[in-house]
Amino acid sequence: MLRTPVLNDFSSHEMLYKTTADFNQLKVFGSLCYSSTLSTNRKKFDPRASKCVFIGFKRGTKGYVLLNIQSREIFVSRDVVFYEHIFPYQRVEDTSNKIDSPNIVHQNPFIEDQPILDQPVLS
Amino acid sequence: MIESFLHEVTSLQERQIFGDQSKAMITTSGGGYKNSATTYDRGSGYGRGSHGKGNISKVCSHCGRTGYTIDTCYKKHGFPPHFKFKNQNHDQNHVNAVSQNAYSNNDKQNHEGSKAEIQSQQISFTPEQYQTLLALLQQSKSNGNVSNQVSVIPSNTTTHTGNKFISSFSSWILDSGATDHICSSLTHFTSYHQINPISVKLPNGNQVIANYSGSVFINQDHVLDNVLYIPNFTFNLLSVAKLIYALSCVITFDSNGCHIQDKNSLKMIGSAEMQDRLYILRVPSYQKLQIKPIQFTHTVNFTASDLEILWHFRLGYVSNKCIDVIKNRFPFVKCSKFCVCDVCHFAKQKRLPFPLSTSKSKKCFDLIHVDLWGPYSIPSIHGHKYFLTIVDDYSRYTWIFLLKQKYEVVKILEIFVNFVQTQFETTIKAIRSDNGTEFFMTNFFANKGIIHQTSCVNTPQQNSIVEGNMVIY
Numbered sequence: 001m002l003r004t005p006v007l008n009d010f011s012s013h014e015m016l017y018k019t020t021a022d023f024n025q026l027k028v029f030g031s032l033c034y035s036s037t038l039s040t041n042r043k044k045f046d047p048r049a050s051k052c053v054f055i056g057f058k059r060g061t062k063g064y065v066l067l068n069i070q071s072r073e074i075f076v077s078r079d080v081v082f083y084e085h086i087f088p089y090q091r092v093e094d095t096s097n098k099i100d101s102p103n104i105v106h107q108n109p110f111i112e113d114q115p116i117l118d119q120p121v122l123s
Numbered sequence: 124m125i126e127s128f129l130h131e132v133t134s135l136q137e138r139q140i141f142g143d144q145s146k147a148m149i150t151t152s153g154g155g156y157k158n159s160a161t162t163y164d165r166g167s168g169y170g171r172g173s174h175g176k177g178n179i180s181k182v183c184s185h186c187g188r189t190g191y192t193i194d195t196c197y198k199k200h201g202f203p204p205h206f207k208f209k210n211q212n213h214d215q216n217h218v219n220a221v222s223q224n225a226y227s228n229n230d231k232q233n234h235e236g237s238k239a240e241i242q243s244q245q246i247s248f249t250p251e252q253y254q255t256l257l258a259l260l261q262q263s264k265s266n267g268n269v270s271n272q273v274s275v276i277p278s279n280t281t282t283h284t285g286n287k288f289i290s291s292f293s294s295w296i297l298d299s300g301a302t303d304h305i306c307s308s309l310t311h312f313t314s315y316h317q318i319n320p321i322s323v324k325l326p327n328g329n330q331v332i333a334n335y336s337g338s339v340f341i342n343q344d345h346v347l348d349n350v351l352y353i354p355n356f357t358f359n360l361l362s363v364a365k366l367i368y369a370l371s372c373v374i375t376f377d378s379n380g381c382h383i384q385d386k387n388s389l390k391m392i393g394s395a396e397m398q399d400r401l402y403i404l405r406v407p408s409y410q411k412l413q414i415k416p417i418q419f420t421h422t423v424n425f426t427a428s429d430l431e432i433l434w435h436f437r438l439g440y441v442s443n444k445c446i447d448v449i450k451n452r453f454p455f456v457k458c459s460k461f462c463v464c465d466v467c468h469f470a471k472q473k474r475l476p477f478p479l480s481t482s483k484s485k486k487c488f489d490l491i492h493v494d495l496w497g498p499y500s501i502p503s504i505h506g507h508k509y510f511l512t513i514v515d516d517y518s519r520y521t522w523i524f525l526l527k528q529k530y531e532v533v534k535i536l537e538i539f540v541n542f543v544q545t546q547f548e549t550t551i552k553a554i555r556s557d558n559g560t561e562f563f564m565t566n567f568f569a570n571k572g573i574i575h576q577t578s579c580v581n582t583p584q585q586n587s588i589v590e591g592n593m594v595i596y
Contacts, residue, residue, distance in 0.1 A: 061578070
């Protein structure tokens, strides 16, 4: 992805595909995001978004693999609003507030073996 | 006669065994139970009005009313359960009715013995008996929430002491005779608190006091509240009546076991096994599994940035754009863009826009778009109901294949890939389709090295090229 002097200051992606890689889809892993709910499963007063954590990409699909915080579902969605500076599953000890709360359950959202692509799908 | 009284008491509070005293009393009385059964019986009619109306010739010698005789006088023999009082002032205490009932039965016995003494109301109780009766009644009245166990439990405890399910901490005996859930160990409780002492009557006449009650998980979603903690117990009891009331469930018993289901959805809540003529519900220890609410770090952040998002709330969840305008005008309004407002997303979030795609393949057959349409209500002359559309991304050349069944897609795609290889001396590099299951030919695509791209759920916009063709047809 990065340009190197070995390739005459071209990135390997550029050498292979003759285009620069598209970084627009890259987001911070584990960050908070809101995914729009599907209008087909939604009633008038149902929420229009669900609170999720971004956990990766799916090969062959232009979308994000998300973990729904409430229902613990993993799904793919395209309509996502990201807050890349907020991490719902971050350990509380790591934050600046330094609250000692051993009761807090740290659940690793990355246990699921979803195909995580290090390169977003090009369209 | 005293048995009939006992019958009343037991109907008041299910099955209660009175211990030695009552046993002694039972032996003294003989044949009284039958009388209690016939007390409410007035021949064929369900009530007084059925055949008694207008019959002036019958006069009750007990109460003086017409239409019935003393044999069927309610005032003398007690009112049947289905009887409706016309006069509301007739607030006869139930306990009194019971005693009267027992008393009148006794009278009836006398009446059967000697018909001449119809009106005699001689009490055949000895005063001591009467006193004990009253005492028992008082006792039964004071013990409002007595938990009664099934009478077989004492024998079971003797036979199964040391058995697995008694010592196992997650076995609960389904008991229709108990009025409360009872738990023997505090480890099952997720939470408990001290309560006003409740005396619980045991089958052997002893009383134990429950000082604590709490809630117990019987399932990940279902909690039982007000479970009494009695350390003396060697087993846990689930009151069937209370269970049905609390969980609004249906409990079905059969020879294999018992199923507890939700009343409306018929979802299984739990199933109890039948073991040695007892229904045992095994409950895994949910205390460890109890899901604690995750504390999100952003809530901590939220409190820190409370002031910053305050104006967002005050102004009725206005957008960042609006806040910016207000900020310019009124510098004291502070709002950070980085604050997250859940409500805004839940209430207002729209789908992201679909910008026009600028990407285009460089060569024919670098990317083909595939879509299946159908079934159409009217099949073609040859019985085709579906059609498969294949669009080349570069040239936008379109192929259409008519299909009778969906599964033919696999065959046709294989044919098409071979066709392209032979005719155009190129290979298909990527196939883009929707999430139709007929397109998931994972093995075939892997063998050919074809990338299969699918659109997201409910977004045909990502498949626009072939979907656009569909509109044309």
